[in-house]
Amino acid sequence: MKKIRINEIFPFIKNNLLPIATLTGFIIIVLVLLIPKLSQIFGDIEVITQNNQIIKEKNSELLTLSALKDSYPQIATNLNLINTIAPSGVTQVLGFRDKITELAETNSLIVTSQSFSENEIINNLSQIYRDSSGNVLMIQSIPSLFSIEGKYDDIIRFIKGLDLIGDFVVIKQMDFIVKDRLNPLATPKTEIRFDKFLFNSTNAELLRESYLQIPSTLRPSEEFLEYINTRYKDLL
């Protein structure tokens, strides 16, 4: 049996095994330590870039909010007006009927008939706002039909006075007979369909969260605000 001498094996290890072992070690260090560290660094740089973008957006939002703060009194006034003319939660059917009747009587008119549809009050949800979380704000309409008789000028005054009753009322249909051919002496009469609108929500707390989600850059239509401010100026 041939005796193995260390002096003969060492050059073999040095010349053949050591380079392979070193290269393997180097590759292992690169794979296990360097690449994960580099990807961590690049990942963090990506996060920094994204954060910088978020900071930019939040700074711009802050500027918008500061500007919004300046117009806060106007926002509060407009919102108060909307909440007065189209309140939330209560149907106020009787109150609305009384207001119309009172307005007619004030203008020396006679209410010959009036009708409300209870079914429509419950089912007629003309528009629903639903946010991404499923929170719902509904607008409920209360349609009513009034037949009114009286002098032409009184009817005109009554119609103009509708803006003063303080309700968000839309007139969708009207027949106004000033003169009856078969009975020329008959008093003018009108049949008007009013739709009063109310807001309703499923969860007031969640709804507030929905309001907060609206970007502060969004503004209500100037035309709409101008309209309600003109129409309901007496309520301001």
Next chain:
Amino acid sequence: MAQDKQRNFYSFNLLTPPTEEEKVIAFEKDNTVFYSVVLIFIAFIIFIMFSIIHLIVVLPKKNETISRISKLDEQIRTFDEIKAQNGELYIKSQILEPILREDIKIAELLDIASRLVENINTVEIKSYSRKSDGDFIVLLDMQSFLEINKVIENSKLIKEVQNVFVTRLTKNYSTNIVEGALTFSVVL
């Protein structure tokens, strides 16, 4: 056998085979071990350098941006009340605006109708109504058929009035009154 081959190889080579002494010197001069250690060491050094860069430069910057974001969030939260009110106003106005367009705007209609018969003393408005398609109908009483032309002339002067049609023109011979029906749309 292999030794024989080597011997044969050298037997044809002009160079003399290295002596044992030369072999030792060549072995001692070989730096494989040194370079192996250096390679591994350099890999570690690079790793440590990256770790230091990560720790000193990248991480503090990342933490700084995170803390800036939370500070900004805090500042933004102070505006929550204004933001909520603006959101509420925006949503409610978005809902109410289309409803408002359904309003027939009676006051404006009455005003427009009276302008249609302005300066025509012999024409009287008998009734006002609105069709389901949104068009308005005004019934008029006149002394003669020709008076409807004056009403149409007047309608041309009112910019809000469009698509004017005379849909009916009849004469009641017992009263000698001509009844006309005028249909038009209003753009406010």
